[in-house]
Amino acid sequence: EPEVTQTPSHQVTQMGQEVILRCVPISNHLYFYWYRQILGQKVEFLVSFYNNEISEKSEIFDDQFSVERPDGSNFTLKIRSTKLEDSAMYFCASSEFGQGGNEQFFGPGTRLTVL
Amino acid sequence: AQKITQTQPGMFVQEKEAVTLDCTYDTSDPSYGLFWYKQPSSGEMIFLIYQGSYDQQNATEGRYSLNFQKARKSANLVISASQLGDSAMYFCAMREGNPNTGNQFYFGTGTSLTVIP
Numbered sequence: 201e202p203e204v205t206q207t208p209s210h211q212v213t214q215m216g217q218e219v220i221l222r223c224v225p226i227s228n229h230l231y232f233y234w235y236r237q238i239l240g241q242k243v244e245f246l247v248s249f250y251n252n253e254i255s256e257k258s259e260i261f262d263d264q265f266s267v268e269r270p271d272g273s274n275f276t277l278k279i280r281s282t283k284l285e286d287s288a289m290y291f292c293a294s295s296e297f298g299q300g301g302n303e304q305f306f307g308p309g310t311r312l313t314v315l
Numbered sequence: 316a317q318k319i320t321q322t323q324p325g326m327f328v329q330e331k332e333a334v335t336l337d338c339t340y341d342t343s344d345p346s347y348g349l350f351w352y353k354q355p356s357s358g359e360m361i362f363l364i365y366q367g368s369y370d371q372q373n374a375t376e377g378r379y380s381l382n383f384q385k386a387r388k389s390a391n392l393v394i395s396a397s398q399l400g401d402s403a404m405y406f407c408a409m410r411e412g413n414p415n416t417g418n419q420f421y422f423g424t425g426t427s428l429t430v431i432p
Contacts, residue, residue, distance in 0.1 A: 233420070243406060243422040291360060304420070306360035
């Protein structure tokens with residue numbers, strides 16, 4: 201069964217450093233998303249991406265965040281200068297255009313720890 | 316106002332019994348979708364069930380069913396015949412807007428379900 205994959209599973213970084221979180225969505229999916237979940241809290245939407253551009257973003261997704269689809273398979277989230285409060289689990293998800301439920305399939309997540 | 320409200324931070328259910336997890340939502344958009352996800356202690360998010368705002372019948376997927384009451388703006392998840400493996404966090408989520416254009420998802424704060432042997 202196809203699945204969304206994410207790398208790395210755990211990333212530790214120093215405050216102020218740049219990190220890139222990688223995702224490989226399901227191959228025939230057209231919509232891609234990033235979410236974050238601070239430990240013990242709810243899942244928060246960051247951004248959705250379609251047709252090589254951002255289609256929606258939340259207020260969390262400020263100038264320090266960016267997303268890119270550098271090739272036909274990867275979807276990345278870059279945090280330019282990490283802060284302590286960026287420590288969270290980051291989930292990538294993808295969905296297929298036009299499906300009734302527009303079900304999002306989530307990846308296993310990348311746990312980001314900012315020291 | 317919160318888009319998704321889950322008022323039960325924790326629930327317990329006896330194995331083999333049914334349990335209902337509550338979810339209410341807030342939207343003025345006539346087109347929306349409601350989802351339930353399960354998050355085990357391992358952390359991954361697992362899709363369980365979907366209900367579209369125009370669907371006439373309540374969604375069912377195996378032991379999961381969604382009690383959709385549109386006028387009350389509620390979308391409760393019913394798990395029948397609970398199993399020990401059902402112990403997890405359960406998140407209700409809503410997608411607003413047309414699924415063919417950009418859309419944003421809103422998640423509730425989750426309900427922690429513990430199944431007791």
